[in-house]
Amino acid sequence: MDVRNLARLAKRRLKYHVDGFHDLMQPIRLPRRHMHIRINFTFHVEDIAKTETYVAFREFVKRLAEASGVRPLLCVTTPHCPQTRYEMDLDHLCEEEYAERVKELAKFAEIGYHGHFFSKEKAMIPDAFKERVGDTIYSMQWADGLNPMGSSNFNRATVEAQMRKEIAWLQGIGMDPFAYVAGWWFMNEDIALLLEAEGIRVDFSVRQKHPDTFGGRYLENVSIPGGEPFVLPPTRKLVEIRSIFYPVVHPRQSKEFLHETAGHKPDEPLFVVFPSHEGEALHYGKEFMDNVAATRRMKHIFRWMAMSDQLKEAAKLLGLAE
Secondary structure, eight states: OOHHHHHHHHHHHHHHHHHHHHHHHSOOOOOOOSSOEEEEEEEEEOOTTSHHHHHHHHHHHHHHHHHHSSOOEEEEOOTTSHHHHHHHHHTTOOHHHHHHHHHHHTTTSEEEEEEOOEESSOOOOOGGGEEEETTEEEEOOOGGGOEEOOGGGOOHHHHHHHHHHHHHHHHHTTOOOOEEEEGGGOOOHHHHHHHHHTTOOEEOOOBTTOOOTTSOOTTTTSOOOTTOOEEOTTOSSOEEOEEOOOOOSOHHHHHHHHHHHHTSOTTSOEEEEEEEEHHHHHHSHHHHHHHHHHHHHOTTTEEEOOHHHHHHHHHHHTTOOO
């Protein structure tokens, strides 16, 4: 680890201890509720072709399931995602070995689908895909010269073909990919309708107040109710459950982020998920576990619940057959 990263780590740890002291001296109280906020993790899983990442993440997921008392949701890419295939080739990982990794994770988690789509058409490269090394700026390298697909280079036929192959692949190894979360948070009407047509029943791609990686927003002019499930337009039955913040901070800050949601409609059930990726899970494991413990202590506010069970409740609340 270089000097800059060590300095960042030291600064982060110092802030964590300061937040802990403030929480001890001036604890934040969340509003009481009569109905719980259903809560869980949804991971964007896209790097398990890398053996070191997979092994560490598998152990983390196992510990997370034990700590929360429920299985988290892992939305995974498949060998039919060009970037995943590229990483498999780099690690000399065959499709059967990748399938075994997904099956092993399924012992501790529910499995969904994570879509990263690519185009041969060039697009404006967002800053999130760039890295500065000294005075030089590099763009991330993608498989076979492909470009990440956003609104400027969107191709419905490409998305449809890849999505069908990926969902069929997950089903072929015994998974039920009932859930979806968008790569780069990129969602539009075509993707929503394709997901519904392919049997996906719940989505977590819409975040309040945050754009996607390309700078766009889906449902930009729609007020998204805090914690209330809704049907993702223009679909007729694809349930949307809001992704909130990445829990990479001290629980004191998390309580600040959750205060508005906790006070919203206290007599009705609400549904939220913490989003994350493998890398964040491995770098912020302590923060994740501390947030799990903190929310479990607030039994009058939160209830940890598997996403398949959240979907059943949310669908019933929305008058949908589930």
